[in-house]
Amino acid sequence: MKEEQYLFIRYLKSKGLKLTSARETVLTAFLKSEGHLSAEDLLAAAKKIDPGLGQATVFRTLKILADAGLAQDACQDEGPRRYEHVYKHSHHDHLICVGCGKLIEFCHPEIEKAQNEIFREFGFQASGHRLELRGLCADCAGKSGKTRE
Amino acid sequence: MKEEQYLFIRYLKSKGLKLTSARETVLTAFLKSEGHLSAEDLLAAAKKIDPGLGQATVFRTLKILADAGLAQDACQDEGPRRYEHVYKHSHHDHLICVGCGKLIEFCHPEIEKAQNEIFREFGFQASGHRLELRGLCADCAGKSGKTRE
DNA sequence: AAGCTTATTGATAATGATTATCAATTTCAA
DNA sequence: TTGAAATTGATAATCATTATCAATAAGCTT
Numbered sequence: 001m002k003e004e005q006y007l008f009i010r011y012l013k014s015k016g017l018k019l020t021s022a023r024e025t026v027l028t029a030f031l032k033s034e035g036h037l038s039a040e041d042l043l044a045a046a047k048k049i050d051p052g053l054g055q056a057t058v059f060r061t062l063k064i065l066a067d068a069g070l071a072q073d074a075c076q077d078e079g080p081r082r083y084e085h086v087y088k089h090s091h092h093d094h095l096i097c098v099g100c101g102k103l104i105e106f107c108h109p110e111i112e113k114a115q116n117e118i119f120r121e122f123g124f125q126a127s128g129h130r131l132e133l134r135g136l137c138a139d140c141a142g143k144s145g146k147t148r149e
Numbered sequence: 150m151k152e153e154q155y156l157f158i159r160y161l162k163s164k165g166l167k168l169t170s171a172r173e174t175v176l177t178a179f180l181k182s183e184g185h186l187s188a189e190d191l192l193a194a195a196k197k198i199d200p201g202l203g204q205a206t207v208f209r210t211l212k213i214l215a216d217a218g219l220a221q222d223a224c225q226d227e228g229p230r231r232y233e234h235v236y237k238h239s240h241h242d243h244l245i246c247v248g249c250g251k252l253i254e255f256c257h258p259e260i261e262k263a264q265n266e267i268f269r270e271f272g273f274q275a276s277g278h279r280l281e282l283r284g285l286c287a288d289c290a291g292k293s294g295k296t297r298e
Numbered sequence: 299a300a301g302c303t304t305a306t307t308g309a310t311a312a313t314g315a316t317t318a319t320c321a322a323t324t325t326c327a328a
Numbered sequence: 329t330t331g332a333a334a335t336t337g338a339t340a341a342t343c344a345t346t347a348t349c350a351a352t353a354a355g356c357t358t
Contacts, residue, residue, distance in 0.1 A: 018325050018334060039315080054337035059316065073266070080315060095271055104271055111263045115282055122244055122253055123287035131280045133264055138272035167305055167354050188344080203308035208345065229344055 004031055004070055011068035025050045026061040030071065036082040093131040099140025153180055153219055160217035174199045175210040179220065185231040227269070242280040248289025 008027055012019050029046035030037075037045075043058045062083055065071040071083040093111065095104040111131065119126045157176050161168050178195035179186075186194075192207045211232055214220040220232040242260070244253040260280065268275040 016334090020325070020335060022324095022336065052337080056317080056338080057336065060335090093267075095267060095273060097273070106267055106271070108263050108267060111260055114257050114260045114263065118244060118255055118257055118282055119284055122255070124244065124246070124282070124284035125290045126282070126284040129280070129282045131278070133267055133273070133275070133278045135268055135273035135275040141274045165305090169306060169354070171307065201308080205309080205346080206307065209306090 002031065008065070008068055008070060011064070017064070022050070022053060022057050023061050023064070025053055026058055027065065027070075030062075030065060030083075030085075034085075036084050038080040038082050040080065042083075093133070095133045095135070097137035097140055098134050099136050102137050151180060157214070157217055157219060160213070166213070171199070171202060171206050172210050172213070174202055175207055176214070176219075179211075179214060179232075179234075183234075185233050187229040187231050189229060191232075242282070244282045244284070246286035246289055247283050248285050251286050 005027065008023075009019055011017075012023070026042065026046050029042055029049060033042065033045055039055075039058050039062055042062060043053070043055055046053050046058060062071065066073065066083065071085065073081060073083060093106055093108065095106055096102070097104075115129055116126070118124075154176065157172075158168055160166075161172070174195050175191065178191055178198060182191070182194055188204075188207050188211055191211060192202070192204055195202050195207060211220065215222065215232065218235055221235045222230060222232060242255055242257065244255055245251070246253075264278055265275065267273075
């Protein structure tokens with residue numbers, strides 16, 4: 001079994017969601033595909049496996065795939081939302097709550113890619129980077145507007 | 150007159166578009182506002198100036214503002230499209246040479262967009278960020294492999 | 299300033315993408 | 329196997345945006 005399938009199943013279980021044949025179909029279609037694809041694209045691909053698959057299911061499953069970290073919004077400026085594959089989580093950046101100090105590690109392929117573009121653009125040989133995002137977490141934002149800085 | 154207004158007028162003329170009171174109203178409302186705002190937000194703000202303003206005009210003018218380089222898509226994952234100020238609001242990040250200490254200021258919309266995704270993903274209310282890229286500049290990389298850290 | 303050409307306007311309808319609803323079906327733990 | 333609960337596909341509904349269009353306004357030209 002592909003690693004992505006394993007991760008998907010694990011994610012579903014962790015959320016108390018069920019592994020259904022429709023979800024397997026959408027995942028399979030997604031894994032077969034490349035590049036940025038819209039829900040419509042994915043529906044077309046999935047229908048080749050199961051012609052009876054419903055449109056709504058694709059939208060729903062795509063959201064799950066994104067939540068599970070297998071797909072991510074490609075963030076197009078125009079047209080329908082498009083998703084792309086996320087294969088690796090190689091790097092961690094930090095998200096810090098200025099209210100309670102909570103630290104979240106995250107990683108974002110788009111940022112990594114963009115950073116490499118910068119290095120190239122300025123003719124630099126990369127050696128490292130540090131990215132800190134600061135803001136109020138949902139809890140702190142709910143309580144008040146107080147911050148640490 | 151604000152510099153933004155001048156730029157807007159200049160852009161309109163360069164494209165053979167007319168400076169109308171409706172467009173002035175939308176621009177004024179946009180310049181007064183802060184943060185990421187949707188067409189709906191902007192319509193509400195603009196209606197305080199001119200209650201008769203039409204919704205379609207806001208969409209149309211927002212597109213012009215983006216083309217003119219005064220606004221840009223804030224690239225939200227969910228909900229309506231949101232725009233943010235660009236002119237005089239540009240964000241600078243830093244690229245530092247670990248060899249000679251040279252400091253380059255750069256700005257990369259993709260990174261900004263991705264950061265906003267992170268904030269949203271974790272339910273944070275953004276307050277700021279710091280990004281430092283470190284590497285060897287072309288000059289230093291040519292001389293030797295020596296670094297400062 | 300008046301006339302003229304053309305862009306622009308606001309209202310409305312139309313479209314496109316996504317989400318909500320719901321009865322029938324499927325999953326899965328007991 | 330059974331039954332509660334989640335999921336499904338079809339459909340309607342919603343939301344954001346764009347197209348249409350007759351009335352109006354901008355801004356040349358004279």
